[in-house]
Amino acid sequence: MTLAWQQDQKRLTPDEVQAATFPLSRLGRRGYDEEHVREFLREVERELVTLLNEKVSLWNEVERLRKRIITGMKQGDAVLFGREDAHVHAVRILSNAQLTADRYVADAQAYSHKLTEEARTRRDEILLEAQQHADMVLEEAQSRARQAALATLNAPGGQSVETDRSALKAELAYLRTFGEVYRTHLRAYTEGMLRSIAEWEHNEAGAIAQATADAGNQFDTGRH
Amino acid sequence: MDALRLKDSFSKVVMHGDEVPLFFYSDLFIKHPEVRDLFPISMRVQREHLIGALAQIVTQVDRVDELGVFLQDLGRDHRKFGALAEHYDAVGDSLLATLAHFAGDAWTPEIAADWTDAYRLVADAMMAAARADEASRPACWQATVISCERKAFDVSVLQVRPEPRLDFLPGQSVAIETPQRPRLWRYYSIANAPRQDGTLDFHVRLIDGGAVSIALTYGQAVGDSLRLGPPVGVLTLDTTSRRDILMVAGSTGLAPLKAITQQVSGLAKPPHVHLFFCAKAADGLYDLPSLEKLAAEYHWLTVVPTVTADRRANGEKGTIPDVVTRAGNWSGHDAYLAGPTEMVRDVSARLAAGGTARERIHVEDFGWSEP
Numbered sequence: 001m002t003l004a005w006q007q008d009q010k011r012l013t014p015d016e017v018q019a020a021t022f023p024l025s026r027l028g029r030r031g032y033d034e035e036h037v038r039e040f041l042r043e044v045e046r047e048l049v050t051l052l053n054e055k056v057s058l059w060n061e062v063e064r065l066r067k068r069i070i071t072g073m074k075q076g077d078a079v080l081f082g083r084e085d086a087h088v089h090a091v092r093i094l095s096n097a098q099l100t101a102d103r104y105v106a107d108a109q110a111y112s113h114k115l116t117e118e119a120r121t122r123r124d125e126i127l128l129e130a131q132q133h134a135d136m137v138l139e140e141a142q143s144r145a146r147q148a149a150l151a152t153l154n155a156p157g158g159q160s161v162e163t164d165r166s167a168l169k170a171e172l173a174y175l176r177t178f179g180e181v182y183r184t185h186l187r188a189y190t191e192g193m194l195r196s197i198a199e200w201e202h203n204e205a206g207a208i209a210q211a212t213a214d215a216g217n218q219f220d221t222g223r224h
Numbered sequence: 225m226d227a228l229r230l231k232d233s234f235s236k237v238v239m240h241g242d243e244v245p246l247f248f249y250s251d252l253f254i255k256h257p258e259v260r261d262l263f264p265i266s267m268r269v270q271r272e273h274l275i276g277a278l279a280q281i282v283t284q285v286d287r288v289d290e291l292g293v294f295l296q297d298l299g300r301d302h303r304k305f306g307a308l309a310e311h312y313d314a315v316g317d318s319l320l321a322t323l324a325h326f327a328g329d330a331w332t333p334e335i336a337a338d339w340t341d342a343y344r345l346v347a348d349a350m351m352a353a354a355r356a357d358e359a360s361r362p363a364c365w366q367a368t369v370i371s372c373e374r375k376a377f378d379v380s381v382l383q384v385r386p387e388p389r390l391d392f393l394p395g396q397s398v399a400i401e402t403p404q405r406p407r408l409w410r411y412y413s414i415a416n417a418p419r420q421d422g423t424l425d426f427h428v429r430l431i432d433g434g435a436v437s438i439a440l441t442y443g444q445a446v447g448d449s450l451r452l453g454p455p456v457g458v459l460t461l462d463t464t465s466r467r468d469i470l471m472v473a474g475s476t477g478l479a480p481l482k483a484i485t486q487q488v489s490g491l492a493k494p495p496h497v498h499l500f501f502c503a504k505a506a507d508g509l510y511d512l513p514s515l516e517k518l519a520a521e522y523h524w525l526t527v528v529p530t531v532t533a534d535r536r537a538n539g540e541k542g543t544i545p546d547v548v549t550r551a552g553n554w555s556g557h558d559a560y561l562a563g564p565t566e567m568v569r570d571v572s573a574r575l576a577a578g579g580t581a582r583e584r585i586h587v588e589d590f591g592w593s594e595p
Contacts, residue, residue, distance in 0.1 A: 013239050049241045056240065059328045087254065094250040098267055105266035113433025120432070123377070 017045040060088065137185045145178035225341040227286040233335050234282045237326040238275065244326055245271035252318040259314060262306045264407035285342055292349060299350030303363035304399065304409070304453040312347040319343060365390050365452040370423060372444040375510035378430040379476060380441040384450060389422040392455035394483035397588070399453035400426070404439040409453060413562070415479035417486035427476040427511070459588040461487055462558060468496040470554045472544065472571050474563020475503055478511055480588065481562055485518065485525065494524045501527060502544050502563070505534040545574040555579030560586045
């Protein structure tokens, strides 16, 4: 038996759809958006593949039914579900299970990709922020210390005999101010850290309490 | 065997897309459930590989010489997957069933005979190569983790001891499988020259969403076991050359170049080695302390840390090809490059443009893109 649709004439294949190209329209003339055309071609290709597969399944089904009728007539009683049918069904079931497993693995991988990527971005942001903050603190401490040193140097009473002494004083003022500014920032930073830890603990305690309450409620509804 | 008829029938079957390998593996696993264990949980990549290999075989079926090399590699490669001689019949059986299923009424006894002959040819070549390989080495090596050290937030250095001893050339790679990700093999370069005690170092970088790299960077403890495939790769030292050496390593591409550097240190008259170690940010230069120690020890070694996207870092800055070309004229050097595919390609093109002969630019061409 040769079915009409199995005839060996030139047919459009999914590959040809995928490889199809169109010349661009001349400048200034309206044409279709290329990406839309591509998307549609991809859809057509998928549809063709699906049709081909449905066709082959149907053909195999017809073949099996035909054989069943023939053997059934010979043996006098029709076999409703032969070994071959069982095997093809088993293949289909296993294929579906495999596709489901593939999808789970792909989803898990995509999720892990997203998580690590976000963590990496967040890490870079935090590092950059910290660096900028450190730069700022350093700059501020330096400029204020410089001012303090200048003030000491220009203070009245700074005679030429006392040049060494006043230079030392200026340096001392520089270092003292530098240290003060730095300590102030360090204190502010540490306090900020402590505050976020406290906040974190508070949130966690709240979440645990909430979860316990939810579990209790569920238990209650379960008993009703 | 009619090659043209074979190609024609394959092109018709392959139109059915992913359904073809899906049917093949399901058919194989139902008839031989014990074979399922030789494959990973997700079969997506496996199915693509199967169709790819079949396409290559069918294309070259009338050019047996070219095909022979491919099939020998394939046969040897399948040893570590646990493929045995009896599996070949099972696979042939399911392959024929699959082709018959998708060919529909185009499946004739002549085409069936073509495919039977072609598969015989393929299976015989693969099995012969596997048997020859068996005489010289095991299918794979069991290795025990001796240490696992985090070097950066996304890079770990693993030290393992394979059993039995694994012989290799500095710069070569092996495929690694961890029990946490059964049946997934990924290539990693060995980061040291052969040692007396046979231990091997691997530099493993976490790849976002990578199935194996995450298990290797974060999941290994001392005493854990891994499996290693046979050593492969062509990024090895040209010992006949007397020229000085330029090395450019991007991130964990350092591993094979470090191994080669260690090999150079054992030569009677080491050539000068100029090694650029490149990363995006300063903390990506995970192995710099150990390199600087080597540079202090060996007068012939210059290490140039290079950072491409971190304004605060010390050292050379800019794109890697720029930094390398700026630093000197390399036309008289042998170059060894390893790292991300793009980096290797760009540096290689720049060196060639600068007069370094293509055959003196040594690169590896796999592994880096695999997650």
